[in-house]
Amino acid sequence: MQLGLVGLGKMGGNMRERLRRAGHTVVGYDRNPDVADVHSLGELVDTLAEPRVVWVMVPAGAPTQATIDELGELLSPGDVVVDGGNSRWTDDIKHAEALAGKNIGFVDCGVSGGVWGRDNGYALMCGGDAADIAKVQPIFDALKPEGPAGFVHAGKVGAGHFAKMVHNGIEYALMQAYAEGWELLEAADVVTDVREVFRSWQEGTVIRSWLLDLAVRAMDDDEHLEGLRGYAEDSGEGRWTVEAAIDHAVPLPAITASLFARFASRQDDSPQMKMVAALRNQFGGHAVTAASTHKGADAPGADVTPPKEADAG
Numbered sequence: 001m002q003l004g005l006v007g008l009g010k011m012g013g014n015m016r017e018r019l020r021r022a023g024h025t026v027v028g029y030d031r032n033p034d035v036a037d038v039h040s041l042g043e044l045v046d047t048l049a050e051p052r053v054v055w056v057m058v059p060a061g062a063p064t065q066a067t068i069d070e071l072g073e074l075l076s077p078g079d080v081v082v083d084g085g086n087s088r089w090t091d092d093i094k095h096a097e098a099l100a101g102k103n104i105g106f107v108d109c110g111v112s113g114g115v116w117g118r119d120n121g122y123a124l125m126c127g128g129d130a131a132d133i134a135k136v137q138p139i140f141d142a143l144k145p146e147g148p149a150g151f152v153h154a155g156k157v158g159a160g161h162f163a164k165m166v167h168n169g170i171e172y173a174l175m176q177a178y179a180e181g182w183e184l185l186e187a188a189d190v191v192t193d194v195r196e197v198f199r200s201w202q203e204g205t206v207i208r209s210w211l212l213d214l215a216v217r218a219m220d221d222d223e224h225l226e227g228l229r230g231y232a233e234d235s236g237e238g239r240w241t242v243e244a245a246i247d248h249a250v251p252l253p254a255i256t257a258s259l260f261a262r263f264a265s266r267q268d269d270s271p272q273m274k275m276v277a278a279l280r281n282q283f284g285g286h287a288v289t290a291a292s293t294h295k296g297a298d299a300p301g302a303d304v305t306p307p308k309e310a311d312a313g
């Protein structure tokens with residue numbers, strides 16, 4: 001079938017390739033003319049036969065909003081828009097309502113698989129009306145991995161991105177658990193080869209997984225990850241998972257801690273630990289470390305740490 005695909009970055013570009021391999025006709029639009037098949041959303045819409053399906057694969061938030069707004073002006077009744085980005089599930093409801101006023105269908109689709117999806121297939125979590133999902137089904141079938149799993153019609157509009165949001169919360173906690181275990185193994189100096197311990201875990205263990213496989217892959221590239229800074233960004237879904245948990249009074253200690261660990265990774269120094277240190281010093285005379293010591297033992301003020309005997313209270 002024909003598909004209009006908006007956004008040809010790492011995800012969209014690979015999806016176009018996988019769909020074309022499966023025999024579908026993909027008309028891609030991107031702001032970068034080097035990768036685009038057409039020069040505008042208007043040209044993309046004009047190129048497709050009705051009823052059209054247009055898949056939006058651009059960053060969540062304002063770029064997705066602007067694209068869906070413009071498509072709402074260009075598309076016709078009976079057409080369907082799919083948002084395959086990492087949008088917040090509550091945005092889906094607004095988008096579906098706006099398009100429904102023009103009899104344009106809307107499907108939200110959480111997509112997992114990263115850069116590996118082109119060859120391995122993408123896991124798809126969809127929300128929307130069954131009739132709209134049915135119009136896109138040949139595309140879902142081509143994108144998903146082979147085998148019975150990898151696609152779900154999770155519920156009404158918003159359910160797809162809600163499922164993907166929780167998936168990403170789980171992803172945060174799993175990554176954090178592997179990372180913590182790795183740091184302890186490296187720090188303890190008990191096992192002789194941490195990477196080989198991880199590699200051995202890939203078969204037979206309770207904790208084998210694709211993320212574990214990727215950890216081994218990363219260590220094969222750089223055994224002790226010395227080329228990396230311990231710094232991790234987040235794109236929103238971990239935060240939204242924690243916010244949803246608060247809305248429903250569901251305790252998520254592991255996922256929340258893994259989100260907060262990323263925040264901590266962005267600090268060169270910890271303002272809150274300055275206060276903890278100050279309070280220990282105030283009530284117990286416990287030693288503190290001067291702010292400039294981390295710059296080196298010769299730095300000005302590096303010798304202001306109180307004597308060891310002060311740290312006894």
Ligand SMILES: O=C(O)[C@H](O)[C@@H](O)[C@H](O)[C@H](O)COP(=O)(O)O
Pocket residue numbers: 086111112113114168171233234235236237238
């Ligand atoms: O399932 C996936 O393929 C991933 O979950 C992916 O969709 C994720 O959004 C990004 O890899 C980064 O997410 P963070 O920036 O929040 O870590």
